[in-house]
Amino acid sequence: MALATQMISGLASGLDWRDIIDQLMRIERRPIDLVENKKSEYEQRLSAWQDLNTRLLSLRSAVDELKDPEDFNLFKATMTSSNTTVTASTLLNATTSSSAAPGTYTITISNLASAQKLSSNPFASITEALGTSYAGDILINGRVIHIYENDSLADIRDRINAANTGSNPTGVTASIVSYGTNNYRLILTNDTTGEEGISLLNASSADLLQLFGWKDS
Known part of the structure; x- marks a missing residue:
């Protein structure tokens, strides 16, 4: 005498197999999610360090422009030559000090060294x-x-x-x-x-x- 086989479905058993499978998959994926979260966190930290490094480089460039004491002199000496073929700096040097007063001076060179x-x-x-x-x-x-x-x-x-x-x-x-x-x-x-x-x-x-x-x- 042949026996009849009965299949118990999820509905018949009262169990939601789809939900169980989804939960199992979420559990399996949790380590991956943790790694991705850490990756995102590290990327944010890296971006923050890169931004800080850029700001520090800009600060160093600004400081480099201020490290020369001459940059703080109130006046600077500039020279010009009336002869277009002769540069004034090849004939003489001029410097200023902190007590220098503004003014214009004319120097005439009547003889060249021999x-x-x-x-x-x-x-x-x-x-x-x-x-x-x-x-x-x-x-x-x-x-x-x-x-x-x-x-x-x-x-x-x-x-x-x-x-x-x-x-x-x-x-x-x-x-x-x-x-x-x-x-x-x-x-x-x-x-x-x-x-x-x-x-x-x-x-x-x-x-x-x-x-x-x-x-x-």
């Missing part, structure tokens, strides 16, 4: 040997210049100019200028304008500086 130039005693020839009395050594800006008895004025000029080369030049250029018949002078010129850059010393027993007699020209 290089130091020394002229020797006159010599009758530039090619004849100077003789034994001129044999010896001199120091020009710390470099030794050897002078021999057979040297002429031209030889000494060339030797001085040879010492003004290389990694340690003297900074002094020698030339010979004719002031008339039998009147030649050995001229030493500083290569740097506006400075007394020629140092002359005897480096041997002979007093060559007195013999040459270099003086400002």
Whole structure:
């Protein structure tokens, strides 16, 4: 004899299976919801830190503009030049202090600095040997210049100019200028304008500086 099979539905059993399943799914999803909530919280914190960092960078930039004491000076010195080819700052410097009063000043430069130039005693020839009395050594800006008895004025000029080369030049250029018949002078010129850059010393027993007699020209 065959037995009949009966299926008990949710309605027949009094249980709401859909609600039970939804609750179970919500329980299973709770860890995911917690992680997403934490993620949202961390993102908000990150955004807050980024905003704070931006504000701090702006504050540092503002402070950097105030760290120079000169920014607090009441007055500043500005210079202009009437010559369009010359910048005023290349000619002079001007500064102010906390007690400075406003005003306009005009400075006239009538002469520009020139290089130091020394002229020797006159010599009758530039090619004849100077003789034994001129044999010896001199120091020009710390470099030794050897002078021999057979040297002429031209030889000494060339030797001085040879010492003004290389990694340690003297900074002094020698030339010979004719002031008339039998009147030649050995001229030493500083290569740097506006400075007394020629140092002359005897480096041997002979007093060559007195013999040459270099003086400002």
